[in-house]
Amino acid sequence: MRIVEEKIGGVTVLQPGERIDVATAPELKAATQRVLGEGVQRLVIDLSRVEYVSSVGIGALLAAAKQAQALGGRVALAAVAPQVREVCELTGVLEFFTVHGDREDAVEALGRRAALTLPEEVLLLVLEEEGGFLDLPDHALEHALAGAALLELSHRGRVDGDLSTVQVLDASAMGDEVLDPALQALGSLTPPHETSPSLRALVAAAPAMRRAALERLVAHGILGEKNGLVSWLGGKRRYPVVDGAEQQEVRARILDLLRSDRIPGPRDVAIVALADACAVFDALLDMDEMLDLRDRIAEVARLDLFALAIRDALRAVQRRGRDEAADGQPAR
């Protein structure tokens, strides 16, 4: 079987031939193994030429999904014929992929998803479909964005953190509108940093990050903008979701994760820890489900010690803010 390989931006596309059967499935499996083994994080398997997939072919798709999950990469399927889709559904493998109408859609979705920073994903998590936000406690979103920026910078090797401290490895600007305000805020602190002061510095930068993140989501066509001018937290500025799939993907992905016993990737662990710290799940879930999932949320957050430390520091910072507000003193 001829497997056509193509790189489009940072996305690799594999297009197998007409039949993925007992003879050719090993070739597809070898190709996905090689590509993912080379460090490709975003893979599209374009099934537009495929007319027949047997159980061995399904096994090859499953192997690709497993390997991608283990390596923190993502695999999407494109152009799945109805009879192939039925077999994928019956074997339960469809849920391990995002599925797109054609390769262009798949490449675009994977490329865009990878471009999203954790602050952007957190924004998408708390945005409502029709625009506006989940009903969160005061300043919860700023705290979530501060934590998201810190974790994103940690994933990108700019900061290192443990249970109580944050070490800035490189505070130079990276040319990213969302993360540069965070780097600037961290760079102005004197080392070594404890987690809480670092987060407070980032909370001060949160409005700038939020603005930049929203602008970028609008520019990417993920959010739309209308009736601008009114301030963000006033609730009158609306960012109706243009590409529902993208937003749905963040929220659905996180809720699916919590409802399963799947082992999540580091980005999803970060989102769960942040959402947990900032009362997002209380707004997203009804009380019964919140009770059911409480242990699972804690279990997921524990998978990353730095995410856990940030969750606890965010809780402490928010508690202190509330106490100070109650005492009539300015929150620092």
Add this chain to the structure above:
Amino acid sequence: MASRPAEERWTTPADPARVAPLVEEAAVFLERRGVGGRALHVAQLVLEEIVSNAVRHGGTAERRDDDTVRVTVRVDDGHVHLVVEDEGAPFDPVRDAPLTDVGRPLAERAEGGLGLHLVRSLVADWSYERVGAVNRVRLTVDRPGRPAPEGVGGRGDGDGRAG
């Protein structure tokens, strides 16, 4: 019946390398007889699975080099009928098909063991019998959208798409 039944037989060595070509030949025959879409896909998939099984289980201790697998494919107005026969050790896939839990998380999913699960899910009917030294598996695949012949009962189920 609106059109005459059409039947074809193949006899092939019990050799794993022969499975894919045989299924392709059967697919060509089915297409010429007007079978397409889901019915064509399901017929190929169950045939590949059962023939693979026959080859595998035929390869047990008493295997002889001249072991063969016989496949019969017949098409009528409402169905594709498949018969797979081999001379291997007794193996009843209908009874012994593993129950695959397809709802498990990805990390716990095995890449194999999906085949007989799919056969069970996709065929309209299947049965096994041991006839002397021969395993015989009969499978029936619906051809949706075609009027079922009289006396067979209306199994036509629209476009046949599940869910």
